[in-house]
């Protein structure tokens with residue numbers, strides 16, 4: 001588990017917005033209630049990579065969620081190309097070739113996170129995609145492979161966090177999307193826990209998008225999530 005001194009760093013706000021103007025306005029509204037933002041490919045394709053640099057220049061932390069998965073050479077060079085954007089985290093899918101390539105391309109302070117099984121998948125979705133193993137076993141197997149390859153952290157559901165911690169040990173990061181404050185709409189997420197449950201399961205960071213980006217008062221929701229984890 002990482003040494004997090006500022007409790008706000010545990011919350012990563014997913015900036016799943018169409019353009020940089022909207023993202024900048026949201027970051028300004030949230031103000032000092034959050035310190036860590038995720039930029040995925042929706043915003044990335046709308047100028048979000050330059051915006052990542054603008055956020056890090058303001059002292060905020062950035063998670064680039066590009067979920068790379070390709071032939072090794074392309075992944076390695078792709079990781080190398082984003083290594084100097086100042087981001088803290090970059091995602092790749094947890095396939096062994098992809099993870100090895102990402103580790104080769106890693107540089108600077110960029111940490112590579114491996115996405116095990118998406119939190120929008122349940123058992124039926126995994127079977128439909130051709131996987132024979134139950135989701136929890138897939139997550140465990142991919143976490144073992146990530147550890148052997150030297151990946152810095154795991155993305156999984158908080159429902160698997162305690163098992164993953166047993167596999168990857170105390171020093172690798174566990175980052176969990178699929179987080180919903182009690183009573184909020186899960187949307188397309190299927191393996192869902194609350195911020196407090198996630199914290200008790202031993203996660204390092206939660207990723208929260210729509211419950212914050214769609215809220216009337218995003219700053220208040222971000223604050224409440226940080227407080228819920230602090231008191232868990």
Ligand SMILES: O=C(O)c1cc(=O)[nH]c(=O)n1[C@@H]1O[C@H](COP(=O)(O)O)[C@@H](O)[C@H]1O
Pocket residue numbers: 014016040065091115117118119120155156177178179187189207208209210211
């Ligand atoms: O890699 C991710 O960040 C990710 C992995 C995963 O398994 N599930 C998942 O939801 N995510 C991302 O986490 C965010 C969750 O957003 P909300 O469902 O709106 O809270 C989205 O940006 C997803 O792309």
